Amino acid sequence: MGVKVVKPGLSTTVQDQGRPGYYHIGIPVSGGMDLLSLTAANLLVGNPAGAAVLEIVFAGPELEFTQDATVAVTGAHLPPKVDGVEQPLWTSFPVKKGQVLSFAFLKGGARAYLAVTGGFDVPVVLGSRSTYALGALGGHQGRKLAAGDELPLGQGAVVAAGRTLPEALRRKPGQPAELRMLPGLYWHRITEAAGHRFFDDTWKVAPEADRIGYRFKGGTALEFNPREQPFGAGSDPSNIVDACYPYGSVQVPGGTEPIVLHRDAVSGGGYFMVGTVISADMDLIGQLQPHTPTRFVKVTMEEALAARAERRGVLYRIAAHLS
Amino acid sequence: MKTRYSFGGDEHIFVECDEEMSLEAFFKGMSITTALKEANIKGVTEICPANASFQVRFDPDVIAPDAMLAELKRLEAAAQSAPSVLDTRIIEVPVLYNDPWTHETLMKFRERHQDPTSTDIEYTARINGLDGIDGFIKAHSGAPWFVSMVGFVAGLPFLYQMVDRSRQIQSPKYLRPRTDTPRLTVGHGGCFACIYSVRGAGGYQMFGITPMPIYDPNQTTPYLRDFMCLFKPGDIVKWKPVDRAEYDHIVAEVDAGRWSPRIAPVTFSLAEFQKDIDASNRRIMEALDGR
Numbered sequence: 001m002g003v004k005v006v007k008p009g010l011s012t013t014v015q016d017q018g019r020p021g022y023y024h025i026g027i028p029v030s031g032g033m034d035l036l037s038l039t040a041a042n043l044l045v046g047n048p049a050g051a052a053v054l055e056i057v058f059a060g061p062e063l064e065f066t067q068d069a070t071v072a073v074t075g076a077h078l079p080p081k082v083d084g085v086e087q088p089l090w091t092s093f094p095v096k097k098g099q100v101l102s103f104a105f106l107k108g109g110a111r112a113y114l115a116v117t118g119g120f121d122v123p124v125v126l127g128s129r130s131t132y133a134l135g136a137l138g139g140h141q142g143r144k145l146a147a148g149d150e151l152p153l154g155q156g157a158v159v160a161a162g163r164t165l166p167e168a169l170r171r172k173p174g175q176p177a178e179l180r181m182l183p184g185l186y187w188h189r190i191t192e193a194a195g196h197r198f199f200d201d202t203w204k205v206a207p208e209a210d211r212i213g214y215r216f217k218g219g220t221a222l223e224f225n226p227r228e229q230p231f232g233a234g235s236d237p238s239n240i241v242d243a244c245y246p247y248g249s250v251q252v253p254g255g256t257e258p259i260v261l262h263r264d265a266v267s268g269g270g271y272f273m274v275g276t277v278i279s280a281d282m283d284l285i286g287q288l289q290p291h292t293p294t295r296f297v298k299v300t301m302e303e304a305l306a307a308r309a310e311r312r313g314v315l316y317r318i319a320a321h322l323s
Numbered sequence: 324m325k326t327r328y329s330f331g332g333d334e335h336i337f338v339e340c341d342e343e344m345s346l347e348a349f350f351k352g353m354s355i356t357t358a359l360k361e362a363n364i365k366g367v368t369e370i371c372p373a374n375a376s377f378q379v380r381f382d383p384d385v386i387a388p389d390a391m392l393a394e395l396k397r398l399e400a401a402a403q404s405a406p407s408v409l410d411t412r413i414i415e416v417p418v419l420y421n422d423p424w425t426h427e428t429l430m431k432f433r434e435r436h437q438d439p440t441s442t443d444i445e446y447t448a449r450i451n452g453l454d455g456i457d458g459f460i461k462a463h464s465g466a467p468w469f470v471s472m473v474g475f476v477a478g479l480p481f482l483y484q485m486v487d488r489s490r491q492i493q494s495p496k497y498l499r500p501r502t503d504t505p506r507l508t509v510g511h512g513g514c515f516a517c518i519y520s521v522r523g524a525g526g527y528q529m530f531g532i533t534p535m536p537i538y539d540p541n542q543t544t545p546y547l548r549d550f551m552c553l554f555k556p557g558d559i560v561k562w563k564p565v566d567r568a569e570y571d572h573i574v575a576e577v578d579a580g581r582w583s584p585r586i587a588p589v590t591f592s593l594a595e596f597q598k599d600i601d602a603s604n605r606r607i608m609e610a611l612d613g614r
Contacts, residue, residue: 020368020369020380021368021369023369023371023380023474024369024370024371024372024473024474024555024556025473025474025477025478025552025554025555026473026474026475026476026477026478026479026520026552027477027478027552125540132477134476134477134521134523135476135477135478135521135538135540136521136540137477137540137551142540181332182330182331182332182333184329184330184331184337185329185331185337230341230342230343230344231343231344231345231488231514232343232344232374232375232513232514232515233342233343233344233513234495234496234512234513235495240342241342241343241344241374241375241376241513242373242374242472242475242481242513242515243337243339243373243374243375243376243378244337244371244373244376244377244378244472244474246331246332246334246335246337246378246380247332247334247335247380248331248332248334249331249332249335266474266475266476267371267474267475267476268371268373268472268474268475269475270512270513273331275332276330276331276332276335277332278332278333279332279333279334301330301333301388304332304333305333305383305388308333308383308384312384
């Protein structure tokens with residue numbers, strides 16, 4: 001009993017808060033790209049914050065419910081419909097056995113989170129239900145959903161429909177987007193002028209933007225400080241001896257197009273990085289559509305920690321509002 | 324060799340043991356990350372050794388970034404005075420060099436290669452002054468390799484040969500990455516070998532293929548039942564050249580759930596290695612005898 005996939009949508013995966021602890025062997029943390037919206041969706045339907053939900057990208061699936069359930073959709077502006085009747089976002093609503101949940105066209109953002117009472121009860125692998133598609137691991141059979149899949153639901157508490165979050169507690173992506181970044185790692189490899197331009201330029205999200213990483217185009221190519229390449233690094237000035245990549249790290253292969261690694265990150269490689277997007281802004285990346293103008297904003301560690309505390313405060317207020 | 328620390332955002336510390344690759348830099352990273360694991364510091368969530376660097380992920384709500392940095396510097400100082408000895412294991416990995424499957428793939432992507440008129444193994448043998456394919460196989464399988472990093476994708480080992488720099492095999496990556504690489508390809512880029520744990524894109528030269536699965540998310544392969552990835556940083560690998568008949572035999576045995584790799588515990592001493600590389604390697608490889 002649970003949910004039958006009639007149409008899978010563009011790239012719908014089961015995600016929870018992720019699978020920490022295995023990055024040292026190349027298995028990334030995975031989990032929802034916009035964890036704030038994922039958490040809010042769960043709390044709206046009375047689930048624990050880390051229950052498994054569906055992460056829906058750009059275009060929604062069509063799901064037939066084989067049992068009664070309470071659901072909520074948060075994140076992107078992707079309006080849900082029950083048997084064709086539009087339902088509110090960031091608000092819990094009932095779906096009866098036999099009804100079909102579908103979605104209208106995307107009006108903003110990139111990823112919607114669909115939580116259902118009890119959570120999606122796929123097997124727990126290495127402590128998480130999240131899908132890591134590159135490694136065919138976790139989620140529903142290690143992959144995005146396909147037509148005909150059936151997803152079981154866990155036991156959930158009965159919650160009222162109509163639980164909702166006020167506008168102030170809903171995430172809205174900015175235009176242009178601003179990603180706060182702590183410079184570091186191999187920042188010293190580029191010239192001072194290139195460093196200034198990197199923050200001054202407005203970049204655009206490239207079509208190559210997924211759970212592994214987001215690529216940005218349209219800024220000035222970086223100029224490197226000359227050096228003789230170290231043994232084992234490779235001949236391009238953007239090469240380093242293969243090293244670990246932090247989540248949120250900004251690598252710039254060839255010095256041309258920055259790539260910000262996200263929750264399905266490749267865990268390491270041979271490209272230099274100019275810094276790392278701060279933890280508080282990782283949610284926002286998951287809501288960026290291709291072509292969104294984006295600026296990188298230089299911050300200090302103190303500012304990064306203040307932003308982190310502020311995000312935690314929002315999560316606290318969401319939980320308090322729904323308790 | 325100067326250690327360089329940098330914060331990777333508010334959740335990571337990135338530590339470069341040296342700009343260039345060396346066994347000493349790798350070993351320094353292993354010593355500090357091993358000590359860090361044993362120190363069991365609250366708030367540390369990931370410890371990732373790499374080739375000549377390592378990375379720590381931490382929760383800044385539990386341990387402040389500056390406190391985390393201070394802990395690492397303290398461990399670095401302690402690791403410097405500790406004897407450079409590593410208790411690890413040696414794993415024998417059968418390889419069919421110059422196999423038909425990587426050959427078919429490399430012919431498909433010839434225009435992306437530095438030398439479209441020869442194969443990856445012929446090209447690498449030539450630019451390293453080795454005596455053809457046979458000379459290459461001898462050099463590649465003649466001395467053991469350290470797993471200096473596991474990553475990029477799940478379970479993929481990077482390996483660094485335990486020989487002095489003049490004997491390191493070096494090759495560039497493809498001019499443009501391939502869109503396909505057979506699963507279990509034995510590859511090479513820069514001074515590093517790798518085994519592709521899953522099929523996919525890749526830029527390393529392709530020399531052969533192993534019949535031995537190294538990543539199994541379903542955990543049905545007997546020796547991957549306890550854990551889905553075979554390799555961890557610090558493992559030592561000995562390549563064993565096999566012919567097509569033996570390759571086919573191992574594949575059949577793996578499929579029947581009857582095959583396991585030869586693995587033996589070994590102790591590696593950096594001082595012993597630096598004194599006499601070949602003698603140290605012989606002792607390490609002899610651990611496999613009778614297994």
